Amino acid sequence: MNESRKRTEELKIAEGVAGSEHGSMADLVRAMIAMVGEDPQREGLRRTPERFERALRYLTSGYHQDPQKILNNAVFSVGYDQMVVVKDIELFSLCEHHMLPFLGKCHVAYLPDKKVVGLSKIPRLVNMYSRRLQIQERLTSQIAEAIQTCIQPLGVGVVIEARHLCMVMRGVEKQHSEAVTSAMLGAFRENQRTREEFLSLIARRAT
Numbered sequence: 001m002n003e004s005r006k007r008t009e010e011l012k013i014a015e016g017v018a019g020s021e022h023g024s025m026a027d028l029v030r031a032m033i034a035m036v037g038e039d040p041q042r043e044g045l046r047r048t049p050e051r052f053e054r055a056l057r058y059l060t061s062g063y064h065q066d067p068q069k070i071l072n073n074a075v076f077s078v079g080y081d082q083m084v085v086v087k088d089i090e091l092f093s094l095c096e097h098h099m100l101p102f103l104g105k106c107h108v109a110y111l112p113d114k115k116v117v118g119l120s121k122i123p124r125l126v127n128m129y130s131r132r133l134q135i136q137e138r139l140t141s142q143i144a145e146a147i148q149t150c151i152q153p154l155g156v157g158v159v160i161e162a163r164h165l166c167m168v169m170r171g172v173e174k175q176h177s178e179a180v181t182s183a184m185l186g187a188f189r190e191n192q193r194t195r196e197e198f199l200s201l202i203a204r205r206a207t
């Protein structure tokens, strides 16, 4: 196929998609499969657009959830005033620049001020914000701020270590390198000892 004819066909596909008001996400994916040079009707690909749509809707379902609803029904009053740490929370998200996965671990800590939140709610909060198109820095601070808003602790610390497939797969980054981001609020920002206690608790190896 010569270049200009190929162009015309691609345009036709694009117009067909943009032109149909009721074109579903699966139809868009079918067009994308054709655009990369595959046959969307090939047996193995025939139901791929619907599968992809279901997967993408699930992976972006965090837009329809309210973080405070997740946390609020599990807030308890306590006398406990030591650091609460939930570490090694598995994290999977999609980068907003390439819509490719980034994955790794999230560590969350806070210093309670009369209130704590059920431990299982922290991973749920991490999942909720992960199921949006994200950049790692914003994901990190959204998690910290949601906890701050909900139980107003003396401070919150969040650290995310993640590998971005958009970089790894395209060879932009060495295969095992990780991006590390942190958000420190209140005592975690102001008090070096609090911050160091958190960082030493989440360190992979004790020295």
Ligand SMILES: [Zn+2]
Binding pocket: 095, 096, 097, 098, 099, 100, 164, 166, 167
């Ligand atoms: Zn990316």
